[in-house]
Amino acid sequence: MATSDYILEIEHVTKEFPGVRALNDISFNVRRGTIHGVCGENGAGKSTLMKILAGVYPADTYEGNIKLNGEVIQFTHDSIHQAIHHGIAIVYQELALIPKLTVGENIFLGREPGKNGVIDWNKLYARTHAILQEYNLDIPFTSIIEDLSVGKQQMVEIAKALSESAKVLILDEPTSALTEAEVDTLMGILNQLRDRGVTCLYITHKMEEFFRITDEITVFRDGAVVGTVNTKDVNHEKLVAMMVGREMKERFPQGNRKPGKVVLDVKNLTVEHPTHLGKKAVKNVSFQVRAGEILGVAGLMGSGRSELVTTIFGEYGRNRTGEIILNGKPLENKSAREAMENEISLVPEDRKRMGLVLEQSILKNIALPNLQRFSNWFSINKHKEHDLCEKMAKHLTVKAPHLHVTVNSLSGGNQQKVVIAKWLLAEPKVLILDEPTRGIDVGAKYEIYKLMNQLAEQGVAIIMISSELPEILGMSDRILVMHEGECTGILDRAEATQEKIMALGTGLVTNN
Known part of the structure; x- marks a missing residue:
């Protein structure tokens, strides 16, 4: 040429x-x-x-x-x-x-x-x-x-x-x-x-x-x-x-998940919009998540997906009705701290605004919600902090010369890995992932999928929001579909198709 x-x-x-x-x-x-x-x-x-x-x-x-x-x-x-x-x-x-x-x-x-x-x-x-x-x-x-x-x-x-x-x-x-x-x-x-x-x-x-x-x-x-x-x-x-640099035989790794007892039970949850008086962001939503299960949450942008999970995490709707029950115990979860004390973790959709302190190092970001694991009275065990954070960063293949570089110097995908690393280090019983693979390359996605399978196999209950329907279909045991703040249906993996999810997600049909 x-x-x-x-x-x-x-x-x-x-x-x-x-x-x-x-x-x-x-x-x-x-x-x-x-x-x-x-x-x-x-x-x-x-x-x-x-x-x-x-x-x-x-x-x-x-x-x-x-x-x-x-x-x-x-x-x-x-x-x-x-x-x-x-x-x-x-x-x-x-x-x-x-x-x-x-x-x-x-x-x-x-x-x-x-x-x-x-x-x-x-x-x-x-x-x-x-x-x-x-x-x-x-x-x-x-x-x-x-x-x-x-x-x-x-x-x-x-x-x-x-x-x-x-x-x-x-x-x-x-x-x-x-x-x-x-x-x-x-x-x-x-x-x-x-x-x-x-x-x-x-x-x-x-x-x-x-x-x-x-x-x-x-x-x-x-x-x-x-x-x-x-x-x-x-x-x-x-x-x-x-x-x-290698062949990947399957896009979504097959886990050996065996869902057990109900860990999280949400009943008739209704949440008012925090700034628009009289507007309901979430309307009468009920669902359960079992130990060792991945519940996918699908729906168009603005359907109420993020509002639902951030309410469960204590960081969205303060004015709400309904019940949030963890292992048989009703929860208030009026703040993220309360949710963390109840062993619930949330990887947020907006990593820069809600998930990271951009001017701080990788080490400080991973350690921040986990300081109790390194502290002894009024001091922090620096060696333990470094070892555990380094282990988690390596586990998620965060690409950086060392843990002391600032997070704002990393690529978007590596920033996302840091967010996930800090919440996994907290060892949650319920892990909420809001768009966990947005901006992440195909190799890293596969590693995160494997990690999700491992966590589910260990009994962690996982809620995953995703806008990518192949991801929802490939990784979920069941799929909850939202439309304008309401749950329009919950599908088992075996019956779910992109067409059914889109019909529920656009409000054309309901499955309740």
């Missing part, structure tokens, strides 16, 4: 951080006007390379060359704006919008149309409206960002990148917070962009999306490129084998 067919040429790029070589002699090319997938396990180097392309890391911080349209680009001072000027835009997994500003203000932030320092608001909102209409984005252009769902906020980020006339659009986990309908909208936008000659680099941990949208896929492993393949020439198993 002639060089002119490539819009991007990455040549022998190496990037090091203290104690870690994130990229090791990376080379591959990206064809013009294609959607190019980039996949690999957490810590494989994908996001590091994308930040180099987007100008986050200037040219003097790495070795090798990046060519755009055949010419070497070296972003130096003000490198992010240089990248945008060259037509490279990036949409990060973690949103970077200003919550109190409108959609239009965010899209044109720093590029507002006007004269002599006076913003032309009519022109700004007209341009915003045109962009949203062009790509069929159903978002009011004067809406305040914090009033939008996370999925719509993600769409605003994409609209912002498109407004910059990007020739190369980088998407890092773009569907992690989107509904199925929003994913369909995004895929339509990407197809439009490809038809117009825009090149997209697409990073995701959702393997099916590579086969749905990409033309080629480059696979990373341990900071190096394993290879680039035509999407039509590979299947799921081959792609996974390239990523992890």
